Amino acid sequence: KNLKKYFPVTGGFFKKTVGYIKATDDVSFKIKEGETLGLVGESGCGKSTTGRAILRLHEPTSGEIYYKGKDVINASKNEMKELRREMQIVFQDPYSSLNPRMTVGQIISEPIVQHGFMKKGKELEDRVCQLLEKCGLARYHINRYPHQFSGGQRQRIGIARALTLNPSFIVADEPVSALDVSIQSQVLNLMMDLQEELGLSYLFISHDLSVVRHISNRVGVMYLGSLVELSSKKELFQDPKHPYTRALLSAIPVANPKTKKKQIILKGDIPSNVNPPSGCKFHTRCPYAEDICKEQVPEFRKLGDEHFVACHLAK
Ligand code: SF4
Ligand code: MG
Secondary structure, three states, X not given: OOEEEEXXXXXXXXXXXEEEEEEEXXXXXXXXXXXXXXXXXXXXXXXXHHHHHHOOOOOOOEOOOEEOOEEOOOOXXXXXXXXXXXXXXXXXXXXXXXXXXXXXXXXXXXXXXXXXXXXXXXXXXXXXXXXXXXXXXXXXXXHOOHXXXXXXXXXXXXXHHHHOOOOOEEEEEOOOOOOOHHHHHHHHHHHHHHHHHHOOEEEEEOOOHHHHHHHOOEEEXXXXXXXXXXXXXXXXXXXXXXXXXXXXXXXOOOOOOOOOOOOOOOOOOOOOOOOOOOOOOOOOOOOOOOHHHHHOOOOOEEOOOOOEEOOOOOO
């Protein structure tokens, strides 16, 4: 609720703070139990920062975070340890997020040992093998090292590691973006199967709209640190209300060459989120911008049942 994460920008000889990168700038949303909320937007729009701030991997600048009613920001050390067990993350790059000097068995068992759930031994080995198999990898992989696996297999290991402590919520930060397209759907389908089997909830971050469309129940669109639209997947793709969402959707290629689709080309570059434009941050690129857009920040309004949009003109 009203989540902000600002990073200081330093300059000059004394490295004084001269401004702030407003990576996540007053973002509010809910994620329901068992659902996937997709978060899309161009790179640098604050998706990853938002995902990490929710887990307090980046300490939020301000705002509130509740997990099943528990106050995450004001959690004590012990409460936070328990919350960390329940809320996990899968990173984008399976090449750099796995320690190359550790075997797969060590990588996956590390959180279990660290949290003191099991000691090293047969029981732990069985648990790791079970997790490997759940993620589509055979038992004999347990003694191998990350470099001996393909990108898709490494992401399966990353997912297995995220599952070791039986979490119920996972932030998936571009989990398939580094993979070949042919492998992407395998990993996405694995994530969907695991969700059903284990009752997981996902915050699924991606810049790829077709990936988000495949996996999400609801979708949020971010621009320059702000959430500009949030709705069910169906409505977002069929009847997008925010001009930015429309432009993003118009950029998806259509498989049928006979369908004519008007592409909306946005003028200009994405402005800096150190000094974002006044009023509606999108006004410098919006084809419909009016005077009010430069002056007033649009409220994140409810348009339909579950449809929210931050635009003065959206109806
Ligand atoms: Fe465009 Fe104005 Fe709507 Fe912003 S508020 S998206 S500038 S029409
Ligand atoms: Mg990112």
